Amino acid sequence: MIKIILVYNKVARGEDMEILLKARDLAKNAHNGQKRKISGKPYFTHVENVAAILKQSGFPDSVVAAGYLHDVIEDTDVSQEDIREIFGEEILQLVLHNTENKDLEWEQRKQATILKAQESSFEIKALIAADKLDNSQDLLNFHQKYGDKVWEFFNRGYEKQAWYYKELTEALFKNVNETEIPDFFHILRSNVENLFCQKEM
Structure with missing residues (x-):
C-alpha cells in the first residue's frame, strides 16, 4: 500500500490526472485479492457498481470518487490521512460517513x-x-x-x-x-x- 500512496502523492503534487481515474485505480489496487461474500467475485466490482450508480444519476465527481473509495478505510490498509492527502477533506468526509x-x-x-x-x-x-x-x-x-x-x-x-x-x-x-x-x-x-x-x- 505504501507504493500506491507514493504514486498518488506524486500525482497530487502536480501531474494532471482526473480525480475519478485516481479514485478508481486506488480502489482497484487497495481491494486487490478481496472477494465478495457470496459470489466470490473480485470486491472491486462492487465499488465500481456504486460509483457507476452515482455517476449515472448526475452526482459530482467528488461523490462518484467517494463511491470508488467508500470501503477503502474500513476494509484495506488505506488510512484517513492517505485519503485526505490525495483527494482532500471533502472526499475524505464522504468516505468517513460510509465507514463503520x-x-x-x-x-x-x-x-x-x-x-x-x-x-x-x-x-x-x-x-x-x-x-x-x-x-x-x-x-x-x-x-x-x-x-x-x-x-x-x-x-x-x-x-x-x-x-x-x-x-x-x-x-x-x-x-x-x-x-x-x-x-x-x-x-x-x-x-x-x-x-x-x-x-x-
Whole structure:
C-alpha cells in the first residue's frame, strides 16, 4: 500500500490526472485479492457498481470518487490521512460517513449508519443508498438461486438483516425533498420490500 500512496502523492503534487481515474485505480489496487461474500467475485466490482450508480444519476465527481473509495478505510490498509492527502477533506468526509467502526458490535455499527442516513447531507445519503442498492441487488439475485439459505452466508441472519435494511432505507428518505430523490433510491426501496416484506405478510 505504501507504493500506491507514493504514486498518488506524486500525482497530487502536480501531474494532471482526473480525480475519478485516481479514485478508481486506488480502489482497484487497495481491494486487490478481496472477494465478495457470496459470489466470490473480485470486491472491486462492487465499488465500481456504486460509483457507476452515482455517476449515472448526475452526482459530482467528488461523490462518484467517494463511491470508488467508500470501503477503502474500513476494509484495506488505506488510512484517513492517505485519503485526505490525495483527494482532500471533502472526499475524505464522504468516505468517513460510509465507514463503520469495526470496534463496535454489529448492531451498534448498523444503528450508527441508520442515524447517519437520516441526518446527513443529500450527497452522503446518495452514497449510502448506492452502496446498499448494489448489495440488495446481489441479495435478490442470490435469493432466487439459494432461497432462504442465502441468509446462512451472514453472521446475522434474516431477522437482523431485515431490521437493518428496512430501517436504513426509510431513514434515507427522511429530510429530503421528494422531488429531488433519484430513481435509485426507489429501486433500493423496492428491492428491500421484495427481499424482506413478502416473507412477513
